[in-house]
Amino acid sequence: MSVRIDELDRKILGCLQVDASRSLDEIATEVGSSKTPVWNRIRKMREAGIITSQTVTLDAEALGFDACFYVLIRTSEHEQDWQKRFLEALNARPEVQEAHRLAGDIDYILKVRVPNARAYDAFYQALISEVKIHNVTALLSMEEIKSTTALPL
Amino acid sequence: MSVRIDELDRKILGCLQVDASRSLDEIATEVGSSKTPVWNRIRKMREAGIITSQTVTLDAEALGFDACFYVLIRTSEHEQDWQKRFLEALNARPEVQEAHRLAGDIDYILKVRVPNARAYDAFYQALISEVKIHNVTALLSMEEIKSTTALPL
DNA sequence: CGGTAAATCAGAACAAAGTTCCTTATTCAA
DNA sequence: TTGAATAAGGAACTTTGTTCTGATTTACCG
Numbered sequence A, B: 001m002s003v004r005i006d007e008l009d010r011k012i013l014g015c016l017q018v019d020a021s022r023s024l025d026e027i028a029t030e031v032g033s034s035k036t037p038v039w040n041r042i043r044k045m046r047e048a049g050i051i052t053s054q055t056v057t058l059d060a061e062a063l064g065f066d067a068c069f070y071v072l073i074r075t076s077e078h079e080q081d082w083q084k085r086f087l088e089a090l091n092a093r094p095e096v097q098e099a100h101r102l103a104g105d106i107d108y109i110l111k112v113r114v115p116n117a118r119a120y121d122a123f124y125q126a127l128i129s130e131v132k133i134h135n136v137t138a139l140l141s142m143e144e145i146k147s148t149t150a151l152p153l
Numbered sequence C: 001c002g003g004t005a006a007a008t009c010a011g012a013a014c015a016a017a018g019t020t021c022c023t024t025a026t027t028c029a030a
Numbered sequence D: 001t002t003g004a005a006t007a008a009g010g011a012a013c014t015t016t017g018t019t020c021t022g023a024t025t026t027a028c029c030g
Helices: A007-018 A024-031 A035-047 A080-092 A117-130 B007-018 B024-031 B035-047 B080-092 B117-130
Strands: A051-058 A067-074 A096-102 A108-114 A135-147 B051-058 B067-074 B096-102 B108-114 B135-147
Touching: A007 A024, A007 A035, A007 B051, A024 A035, A035 A051, A051 B007, A067 A117, A067 B096, A080 A096, A080 A117, A080 B135, A096 B067, A108 A117, A108 B135, A117 A135, A135 B080, A135 B108, B007 B024, B007 B035, B024 B035, B035 B051, B067 B117, B080 B096, B080 B117, B108 B117, B117 B135
Parallel strands: none
Antiparallel strands: A051 B051, A067 A108, A067 A135, A096 A108, A096 B135, A135 B096, B067 B108, B067 B135, B096 B108
């Protein structure tokens, strides 16, 4: 069953999305409440799975991940077994940051972050050796214009 | 100037990527160190910009964002002015979670999260009314197979 | 439109974690 | 090998997270 989210919850989530390291007192002041209700609401939203996790975002380039590719994948295989193996392959590879199954012409899109083009090729070769893929198009990112995980609440 | 990252820093970042809400003591134990050095290293990596921010990840569907599109954009305009206005339009729209400038045939890719298809159309109409765009292809996600911001350190 | 029960809130008390300080160990260069 | 600079470990201190209680509000039903 789902938890009803009210205006105060939304404000709290908004705060946390911007900076999850702020203290409860600060958040309470900003949303016009006090410590206890803010804490209780955060706890409930955690338990309800609305707040999935708490992480740090790292500067990919500062850590040597200079290349980012979006990979468009077409496949001729549509059986359960193939899909299962494809999924496992994606989950096993940490360079895959996103994977979506699509509607329409293109079957899957991946976002892949690697140190350089050579590392992408290694990834690509490994992937196609594991599962049969009909057609692949790689889109190379030149510039990350915008990047956020924040939802517009 | 960049900060040298050693094996211990990498372990700490690995911990924080998984769960940034854990206590310093827990992290220190896991990486085989103690509170103080862990705290100092985190502070330094913050100051150096390696750790960009600390946020919560929310369940988009639980919050009513049921639709996700990848949008491939071709433009015939390549002047500074056009690019500036396009960039401003993207930054002004919170439904755009990612935007990359690409090499090759397709000029830009966007990741757009909205409550439903109608909301996407509203976004699309608003965007093309603001800036001239030659060609747009929208890829509709049926299923989010994988989603992480963690880098493989 | 009351009156009661349930839920929520504000503030205080307590526990736990973050932050600082100081001493000891380690590293690196002369 | 010796000295200076740097980092680590542990204890003191401060801030924050967490729990508890009483008061208030909200919601529901007669």
